[in-house]
Amino acid sequence: MVALGPLAVSFAVFVAGFAVVLASWWLGGRPRSPAQTAPERVPFGGGADPRVHAWNRYHVRYYSMALIFLAFDMEMVFMYPWAVVFVREGLIAMVEMGMFITILLLGVLYAWRERALEWA
Amino acid sequence: MTGQATMATMVTDVLPEIVLVAGGVLVLLYALLAPRRLQGGAAVVAMLVAVAALTVALAMLPGTELVTFFGTYARDRTALWAKIIVLAATVAVIGLSAPWFRRDPRHGEYYTLLLFSSLGAILLAGATDLKELVVAMLLSSATGFVLSAYHRRSSQAAEAAIKYYLIGALANSAMLFGVALLFGLAGSTTLGGLAAGLPSDGGLALVIGVGLVVVGLAFKIGAVPAHAWVPDVAQGAPAPVAAFVTTVPKVGGFIFLARFVIALPPDAAGWQPLVAVLAAATMTLGNLACLWQDDLRRLLGWSAVSQTGYGLMAVVALGSSDLAVPALLFFLLAYVLGNLAAFGVVVELRGRTALADVAGIGERRPALTAALAISFLSFIGVPPLNGFVAKLLLFLVAIQVGYAWLAVAAAVNTVVSIFYYVRVLAPAYFGRPAGTVAVLGRPAASATFAAAAAVVVTGVAAEPFVAAFAAAGLVIR
Numbered sequence: 001m002v003a004l005g006p007l008a009v010s011f012a013v014f015v016a017g018f019a020v021v022l023a024s025w026w027l028g029g030r031p032r033s034p035a036q037t038a039p040e041r042v043p044f045g046g047g048a049d050p051r052v053h054a055w056n057r058y059h060v061r062y063y064s065m066a067l068i069f070l071a072f073d074m075e076m077v078f079m080y081p082w083a084v085v086f087v088r089e090g091l092i093a094m095v096e097m098g099m100f101i102t103i104l105l106l107g108v109l110y111a112w113r114e115r116a117l118e119w120a
Numbered sequence: 121m122t123g124q125a126t127m128a129t130m131v132t133d134v135l136p137e138i139v140l141v142a143g144g145v146l147v148l149l150y151a152l153l154a155p156r157r158l159q160g161g162a163a164v165v166a167m168l169v170a171v172a173a174l175t176v177a178l179a180m181l182p183g184t185e186l187v188t189f190f191g192t193y194a195r196d197r198t199a200l201w202a203k204i205i206v207l208a209a210t211v212a213v214i215g216l217s218a219p220w221f222r223r224d225p226r227h228g229e230y231y232t233l234l235l236f237s238s239l240g241a242i243l244l245a246g247a248t249d250l251k252e253l254v255v256a257m258l259l260s261s262a263t264g265f266v267l268s269a270y271h272r273r274s275s276q277a278a279e280a281a282i283k284y285y286l287i288g289a290l291a292n293s294a295m296l297f298g299v300a301l302l303f304g305l306a307g308s309t310t311l312g313g314l315a316a317g318l319p320s321d322g323g324l325a326l327v328i329g330v331g332l333v334v335v336g337l338a339f340k341i342g343a344v345p346a347h348a349w350v351p352d353v354a355q356g357a358p359a360p361v362a363a364f365v366t367t368v369p370k371v372g373g374f375i376f377l378a379r380f381v382i383a384l385p386p387d388a389a390g391w392q393p394l395v396a397v398l399a400a401a402t403m404t405l406g407n408l409a410c411l412w413q414d415d416l417r418r419l420l421g422w423s424a425v426s427q428t429g430y431g432l433m434a435v436v437a438l439g440s441s442d443l444a445v446p447a448l449l450f451f452l453l454a455y456v457l458g459n460l461a462a463f464g465v466v467v468e469l470r471g472r473t474a475l476a477d478v479a480g481i482g483e484r485r486p487a488l489t490a491a492l493a494i495s496f497l498s499f500i501g502v503p504p505l506n507g508f509v510a511k512l513l514l515f516l517v518a519i520q521v522g523y524a525w526l527a528v529a530a531a532v533n534t535v536v537s538i539f540y541y542v543r544v545l546a547p548a549y550f551g552r553p554a555g556t557v558a559v560l561g562r563p564a565a566s567a568t569f570a571a572a573a574a575v576v577v578t579g580v581a582a583e584p585f586v587a588a589f590a591a592a593g594l595v596i597r
Contacts, residue, residue, distance in 0.1 A: 103141075103145060106145055106148060106149065109152060110148060110152060110229070113152045
């Protein structure tokens with residue numbers, strides 16, 4: 001068998017191991033574990049008693065805030081290249097970024113008015 | 121200090137865009153502060169903004185043609201005419217939207233989205249830089265998705281918007297890969313830089329890069345292979361939005377495609393046969409899908425696809441024929457006006473869309489049915505209407521540059537298209553009316569009739585328009 005190479009050896013070991021597992025499973029019969037108690041059957045909740053079913057749908061409250069954060073966070077990325085340009089251009093870059101931030105601020109106002117910032 | 125001086129002069133090159141940005145923000149502020157019963161006032165503000173931008177664009181027409189903002193933005197008459205068409209269409213769509221959304225308690229920001237979306241189309245028409253293209257595409261697409269889903273409780277609108285979004289995301293990301301490839305090949309993203317730097321023996325990378333960018337633009341203009349969203353959006357989106365999304369972004373997409381292909385090395389990439397095949401496929405597919413359509417809005421969507429195919433004939437001729445740019449501009453003018461009139465009729469009929477329900481409206485609403493007939497006859501290309509002049513120019517340029525087979529394909533398609541347009545018009549005039557035909561209101565009717573009248577006027581008096589378009593240059597550097 002060694003002549004067949006290491007691949008065949010490992011394959012044989014795998015088959016033998018699988019056979020042992022199958023045999024013990026078949027010979028040993030079903031485990032006679034006692035029936036689970038009710039507390040054992042509930043989903044694990046870090047020690048707390050679960051109040052709803054494990055597949056219960058629930059509202060991700062931070063969802064809209066996460067979206068808004070993502071949007072404004074991505075806008076902030078523009079500040080980094082701008083900082084380099086600002087050193088060179090001065091006032092013009094300042095004015096441009098001012099316009100950009102103003103429009104962004106209006107977006108915040110809009111989100112506020114739409115009650116996207118409330119924990120609803 | 122010279123930097124400041126040039127900056128100040130450059131800002132005057134983008135005045136219509138600035139008016140649109142400031143106006144869109146103004147509309148948003150209005151929508152924020154106005155109580156629910158006054159939300160409709162946002163339509164008035166938006167209308168004033170669009171008219172102001174239109175006036176500025178008209179006033180800029182006599183100016184010199186140049187590329188501004190360091191080679192990234194064209195201020196030529198082609199871009200200006202595109203802006204004028206886009207803004208006129210936006211004015212009409214605002215007229216259609218005001219009565220349609222009257223019952224929506226919070227629709228002020230709808231007009232902000234509309235203005236920003238037309239800004240996206242305008243930026244596309246002026247862009248001479250691939251990065252500018254990406255930004256403009258994003259602005260135009262993202263607003264379009266939201267507009268299509270504006271009836272957020274309608275499952276049809278949601279379906280239309282999600283299809284629009286998915287196809288758009290796919291096409292736009294394909295375009296990003298194309299932009300990256302072309303940037304790598306030419307070492308520049310401006311179209312002037314591409315024209316100078318693209319190697320004519322770019323090989324596979326050039327072909328793939330060009331193909332991917334064309335796929336992105338095909339999405340915008342509703343051409344094969346990214347056309348599938350058009351019928352769904354036409355059917356499912358709010359009818360005024362359908363009128364907007366099937367016309368306005370197309371203008372920008374067509375103009376950028378035109379700029380893009382003339383920047384390519386003439387013998388490389390084989391863009392001419394590529395666009396010709398796309399044109400033939402688009403018009404044929406759109407026509408075949410129209411044939412047994414039982415839904416007027418869906419039919420209009422597929423007919424918009426087939427019209428795109430005709431328009432692509434002008435793009436094929438770019439660079440080889442002097443008539444290509446006027447043909448493209450006149451086609452866009454004719455198509456936008458015709459489509460606005462047709463969708464305007466749908467809006468004014470309160471979204472009535474099944475062909476069975478259209479039967480007999482000629483008796484009850486003669487003027488509206490006449491508007492529908494005018495727009496359909498213009499789509500076919502019947503002589504006094506502007507569609508005839510557009511098709512004449514398109515066939516002419518296709519034959520001029522040696523694509524006679526394309527002209528023949530277009531002619532065959534035109535003959536086929538008579539069938540499905542008549543399939544709507546015949547019952548409308550000769551069918552028996554069932555019940556009363558409710559209409560929406562005066563602003564929508566005015567916009568519809570104005571568009572239909574413009575179809576006739578620009579058809580009868582086509583010559584000054586063609587002459588004006590012939591004086592329009594397409595600069596890329």
